[in-house]
Amino acid sequence: MGPTIHDVARLANTSKSTVSRYLNGQKVKRATQEALDRAIEELNFHRNANARRLVMDKTNTIGVVVDNISNVFYSGIIRGIEIVAGRRGFNCIFYSWTSNYGSEREFLSLLYEGQVDGLILVSFQKRTAEDLAVFRDSEYPVALVGDHGEMEGLMSVDVDNAAGLEEIVRYLHGLGHREIAYIAGPPHAGASKYRLKGFRQSMEALGLTENPAWIAESDWSNQGGYEAMRRLLKAGGFTAVVASNDETAIGALRAIQEQGLSVPSRLSLVGFDDISISEWVFPSLTTVRQPFQEIGMLAAEGLFRRIEGEDERIDSRSYSLLKPHLIVRDSCDRPTSI
Amino acid sequence: MGPTIHDVARLANTSKSTVSRYLNGQKVKRATQEALDRAIEELNFHRNANARRLVMDKTNTIGVVVDNISNVFYSGIIRGIEIVAGRRGFNCIFYSWTSNYGSEREFLSLLYEGQVDGLILVSFQKRTAEDLAVFRDSEYPVALVGDHGEMEGLMSVDVDNAAGLEEIVRYLHGLGHREIAYIAGPPHAGASKYRLKGFRQSMEALGLTENPAWIAESDWSNQGGYEAMRRLLKAGGFTAVVASNDETAIGALRAIQEQGLSVPSRLSLVGFDDISISEWVFPSLTTVRQPFQEIGMLAAEGLFRRIEGEDERIDSRSYSLLKPHLIVRDSCDRPTSI
DNA sequence: CACATTTTCGGGAACGTTCCCATTTTAACA
DNA sequence: TGTTAAAATGGGAACGTTCCCGAAAATGTG
Incomplete structure (x- = not known):
């Protein structure tokens, strides 16, 4: 040995x-x-790390569970977590659960078995109330990213999705758009729900009518966006399209360009997330930037507060909603006069 | 506890x-x-996992060190590793070394300290001969991804970069292209070196002359590709551009489109890697696909052979070069007649 | 130099398992 | 029922550390 x-x-x-x-x-x-x-x-x-951990009952390591470790999307969050962990002298190890594991819940055993001192769960997929309850009842340090604080007593961080959509709609309205189509995400995902709600509320607030034929559902994939856009184009009649995430927006862009239509002169397009590709596509995508790094940092800081026992009692303060902001690029213009 | x-x-x-x-x-x-x-x-x-590991001197875990965990690029490799590890009943944990760590070498301590049973190092960045020697001399199970087997006695897996470039050049030649520009990668990265070499060799083999003004260097980033392309466009005179990776190719595409030129009717463009975005950009990118998942699986299988003691002696068989293959999409056409 | 105080050191228990070995219990068979 | 073989069980050492506590050494003070 x-x-x-x-x-x-x-x-x-x-x-x-x-x-x-x-x-x-x-x-x-x-x-x-x-x-x-x-x-x-x-x-x-x-x-020998195992002997040390055994006697000290401490690993100086936090586990970060990501539902898809290679999603560019998560890179900023991961970085934020790493920064904070580094400051505290902790290591991070990452687990990906797309392939071998059934659910986030299984990762609790890392805590029970003493492999990590705390766990950050990063996912924008659906989480059941039952899952959340299990995390809360475990009494171990767990922080959630991508959750609108739906379970009392659990630490979680998310972006204010509805506020982001409000920014988008107001921006389009300011450019003169009145007919706006929307490509929604999967209905079960929390973020998707809040974005749709934000879209509806801000449309209503500005006195714009929502046309059911102008709302298409996608699975947040590129291909899904492409298909949704083709359906929307059949309906026609709108001057702008809001996609509920960038990947979908880029798929939609492809569908639009394939029809020989031009963005933004003929149709304006907005995304959500600001993933790195959005800056590279042509025309570059106007979108709403999630403060990814800050999200990761906040989650990690909350976690360390619990690990180091500063927060005995988890209270409502442990739930943070961050404001996203609009990044204006080249995919929007005033609507073409009819 | x-x-x-x-x-x-x-x-x-x-x-x-x-x-x-x-x-x-x-x-x-x-x-x-x-x-x-x-x-x-x-x-x-x-x-308690630590007590078990202490007495058994075994963790049933392999560590995967990735130089940038959120590079889409690596997702297939990671998946391949996970599949093989899952079959053997091992867990994978991932370490990212971009942020907190100085070099890949530091991760050897995971082995010394008994935190993992084996290590896979995934990186297409430069590795020094000294680094490689340290890994070899450690006598622990270590497998490398992204290395052309430059150090005798080390397990490594890579794609045959030169063969990929040969496919590209032959394809363009077949379409009728004779004037071909090249956007190279960072000169120190092994893969970049082999790709350039492959380009030169196949140009020569086909009797095409290589114009020094038609070779631009980039850092393999999107922005780098954009800038390199602008330099090439100033020189002009070629009918096709080969970018040495997809990210660069997409940056180049932006530069071309900004000049009002059209791909593929005016200029053909090819990339390398086949990252997921390449299918989504408009026009979709013709490129060479790396068998990412297979790369990951091979590396993992090699590692487990050592962990489980099937391979006492590491020999030259432990070095694999995989053949990539051309994915024809919409970014190439016959050259426009003058 | 004698004594008190501080610093450095060594022995041994403890952490929670696994695994060996001796013992006890059960089953098999005449 | 007695004898033997097989199966199940319990005790204890070991894994490599940390940490407590008492002993030893070094230092300070009169």
């Missing part, structure tokens, strides 16, 4: 207690320190 | 040995089994 502190002690002519102390940063006599350094170097000694 | 097997034993009126055996799948008397099930359920018992 490699050399142990006992081996180091023997070689340095001292005891394992002294080695342990030295490794943990306590002072030892100058002479012993030098002997220890030599012994550690010579044996290429590394402390 | 939660209940231990000793607590379970007491509640079920038996000994910790019996509990341990039962948990490890050995037979116990029917009566004790029922009592144990009840006790485990009642106490909500979970085995």
